[in-house]
Amino acid sequence: MTKNDDTLTQGEFTPTSLSPPWWQAHRSQLISFAVLILLLLGVVFLLPEAVQPEKTDSLAKANTPAPISGKKQSPWSEAQTAKQRKEAQTVLSDILKIQQTLEEQSVERWAPESYQDAMNTAAEGDGFYRLREFSQAQKQYQLSRTKFEALASSADSKFTQLMNDGATAIDEGNTSAATQAFELAGLIQANSLEAQNGLQQAQSLDRVLAQLNDAVLQQKTGNLDAALTLTQQALDTDANSKPAKNLLVTLNASILERDFTNAMSKGYAALQSASYAKAKSAFKSALALKPSSSDAKAALTQAGNQQTQTKIEALLAEAKTNETKEQWQTAEDTYEKALKLDASLVSARIGLIRSQARNQLDQQLVTLLAEPERLASDAVYKQGRRVLKDARGLSQTAPKLQTQVQSLSALLAKAKVPLEVVLRSDQQTDVTVYKVGRLGLFDKHHLSLAPGNYVAVGKREGYRDVRQEFTVLWDKPAPNITIQCEEPIASL
Numbered sequence: 001m002t003k004n005d006d007t008l009t010q011g012e013f014t015p016t017s018l019s020p021p022w023w024q025a026h027r028s029q030l031i032s033f034a035v036l037i038l039l040l041l042g043v044v045f046l047l048p049e050a051v052q053p054e055k056t057d058s059l060a061k062a063n064t065p066a067p068i069s070g071k072k073q074s075p076w077s078e079a080q081t082a083k084q085r086k087e088a089q090t091v092l093s094d095i096l097k098i099q100q101t102l103e104e105q106s107v108e109r110w111a112p113e114s115y116q117d118a119m120n121t122a123a124e125g126d127g128f129y130r131l132r133e134f135s136q137a138q139k140q141y142q143l144s145r146t147k148f149e150a151l152a153s154s155a156d157s158k159f160t161q162l163m164n165d166g167a168t169a170i171d172e173g174n175t176s177a178a179t180q181a182f183e184l185a186g187l188i189q190a191n192s193l194e195a196q197n198g199l200q201q202a203q204s205l206d207r208v209l210a211q212l213n214d215a216v217l218q219q220k221t222g223n224l225d226a227a228l229t230l231t232q233q234a235l236d237t238d239a240n241s242k243p244a245k246n247l248l249v250t251l252n253a254s255i256l257e258r259d260f261t262n263a264m265s266k267g268y269a270a271l272q273s274a275s276y277a278k279a280k281s282a283f284k285s286a287l288a289l290k291p292s293s294s295d296a297k298a299a300l301t302q303a304g305n306q307q308t309q310t311k312i313e314a315l316l317a318e319a320k321t322n323e324t325k326e327q328w329q330t331a332e333d334t335y336e337k338a339l340k341l342d343a344s345l346v347s348a349r350i351g352l353i354r355s356q357a358r359n360q361l362d363q364q365l366v367t368l369l370a371e372p373e374r375l376a377s378d379a380v381y382k383q384g385r386r387v388l389k390d391a392r393g394l395s396q397t398a399p400k401l402q403t404q405v406q407s408l409s410a411l412l413a414k415a416k417v418p419l420e421v422v423l424r425s426d427q428q429t430d431v432t433v434y435k436v437g438r439l440g441l442f443d444k445h446h447l448s449l450a451p452g453n454y455v456a457v458g459k460r461e462g463y464r465d466v467r468q469e470f471t472v473l474w475d476k477p478a479p480n481i482t483i484q485c486e487e488p489i490a491s492l
Contacts, residue, residue: 376452
């Protein structure tokens, strides 16, 4: 010590003082203070490890403070505290699981305020936990869990809202809003094809709108086909574009109306020029475009009626010409064709009856004139007289009919005039002429026969019979007939 130290102030103790050292005088206080320090260190560094949950994160990092009282808790109190601590940790574990799911869904982007509120509530629980107020901490954790669960439950409705917002933005042409909405929706449901398609649709929106603007411009200038091509290109870019679909419907309707009008105009033009086949083809095309169009149906019916009427008029004219030419069979066929087109035609019915009668008369005249020898029959002769009378009762201005009447009249006049026919034989053959009688044996026999067909038969014993047909015509020389049996029958 120095000299200055030699002087002592009042109350200080010197090494030679009778009083003991100060640490000895306060020994019990120092020991208690040391124990308190050790307990404090234990609480600060060891207790948090013992009570920390298995999974922790930013929500709960609990640090246990020093005991409020230095008194040791009873086993019952410790057991209750441990139970409350465990229950708080269980709720906290639930929170952590929900939090992880929500963070995977990027909840902080689509519900930042609600998420932060739930986080703050959990942090308040942490505060109570650090103070070992585990019951109160559990209540806060439960409240936080409820908020997190509400967030998790709202994810689907939020997804639906974002999808609707995105669709609305696309309809309004707002590319930015649509992209943001579908991106957030994709964060909530990462595997949603609907969200992925929506985002793709939003990303192609600007291109689609540009194509649709060009299409509308072409539509306004009347270039419907070009507008349709551009609209289809827009749909190729985005098959779900409502504006493109709506424009496509409008354009298809406009093109349909245009093509329908063109087809109808073409049909009426063809109808005007009596090109009925072209007119009907055009009206059928129009009807194919609009199957329920009453105008197209009426036009097609009109074309068919005019075509039928024209055909009928042509057939009636043709039939009249055939009558004039005395081509009665052709006229009859032509009237029948006209009646097939319109069975109510009176003129065609009368013409058909007239043609049938004249055709029948003509066929009778032709047959009689072609086979005049038949007039030798009384029945045919009577028929000829009746046909001649009917023919004379008709108009004699027809050249063919006049000729037929004159020819038949002449034939009938000669039909009963006999002609001399000479038959020759050998006086050994017995001759019979059918329709005349048996003439017997002779060398030469003269017969006076009316025009017609005859049959002479010769018979002789021991000889084969002979038969000979001959015709007597008034416009040809009388035939000379030789009939005699010359072929012997061989004896057995």
